[in-house]
Amino acid sequence: MKPHMNMLTLSMKDWIPSQLNGRAAITVNYSTLPLACAMNLKKMMIEFDMCDPGRMKHFLGVEVLQNSNEIFICQRRYAREVLARFAMASSNVVKNPIVPGTKLKKEGGTKVDTTLFKQVVGSLMYLIVTRPDLMYVVSIISSYMSRPTMSHWLAVKRIMRHVKGTTELGILYKKEESSVQLLAFTDMCS
Numbered sequence: 001m002k003p004h005m006n007m008l009t010l011s012m013k014d015w016i017p018s019q020l021n022g023r024a025a026i027t028v029n030y031s032t033l034p035l036a037c038a039m040n041l042k043k044m045m046i047e048f049d050m051c052d053p054g055r056m057k058h059f060l061g062v063e064v065l066q067n068s069n070e071i072f073i074c075q076r077r078y079a080r081e082v083l084a085r086f087a088m089a090s091s092n093v094v095k096n097p098i099v100p101g102t103k104l105k106k107e108g109g110t111k112v113d114t115t116l117f118k119q120v121v122g123s124l125m126y127l128i129v130t131r132p133d134l135m136y137v138v139s140i141i142s143s144y145m146s147r148p149t150m151s152h153w154l155a156v157k158r159i160m161r162h163v164k165g166t167t168e169l170g171i172l173y174k175k176e177e178s179s180v181q182l183l184a185f186t187d188m189c190s
Contacts, residue, residue, distance in 0.1 A: 061075055061077070061078040061126070062074070062075055062078075062129060062130060063075065063076060063077060063170075068175075069174065069175045070172060070173060070174045070175060071172075071173045072170055072171070072172045072173075073130050073170050073171050073173075074130050074168070074169065074170025074171070075126075075127055075129065075130045075131070075170070076167050076168060076170075078126070078127065079127060079163055079164075079167040080167060082120075082123045082124075082127065082160075082163070083160060083163065083164055083167075085123070086116075086119075086120055086123075086160065088157070088160040088161065088164060089164070091157075091160065091161045091164055092161060093161060093162070093164050093165030094158060094161045094162050094165065095162070095165070096162060097133075097134060097137045097158060097159045097162040097163075098137045098140070098155060098158060098159065099158070102155065104140065104141075104144065104151060104152060104155060105149075105151070106144065106147070107147075108149065109149030109150050109151050109152075110149060110150040111147065111148070111149060112148050112149060112150055112152070112153045114145070114146075114147070114148060117144075117145060117148040117152065117153060117156065118145050120156050120160070121138065121141060121142050121145055121156065124138045124141075124156070124159060124160075124163075125138055125142065127163065130169075130170045130171050131163075131166075131169060131170070132171070133166075133169070134159065134162075134163070137155075137159055138159065140155075141155055141156055141159065
């Protein structure tokens, strides 16, 4: 993957361990870095103690898998933790997060615990960072957070059962040499 102009990419070969006044220090081989990055890095290293942690593997619950041609982000571990937290880890799997044609109503039905409902929906909202396929159903169910009923709770449980069967899904970014084409479809009324 080629670094972009606004992205600083360092590898272990750029770092040289050294000693500075009896304490460990890191210096950088500036000949392998672009000049602008090297100047900014030098300023930062004067101001802060810095190190190279290597390639990112996890960031705020998002797992990052990288190689030279692609980056895959997912939330497998987070999804499993959410399922365990809300006692859905041993639930049966469903293929779709909501039954097509489902109509949820704001009023009517048995009230459920609002706090628990908000916690589950909040967890699902964070999960859509790497799961855009859940965005529609989570946005629908989130509109009922103020007064959830049993039908809303059953819809959330179905979403969680779908998540259980799809914990391995995420977003794959591929490096391609050809130009990127955007293709969009729309229904337009005249």
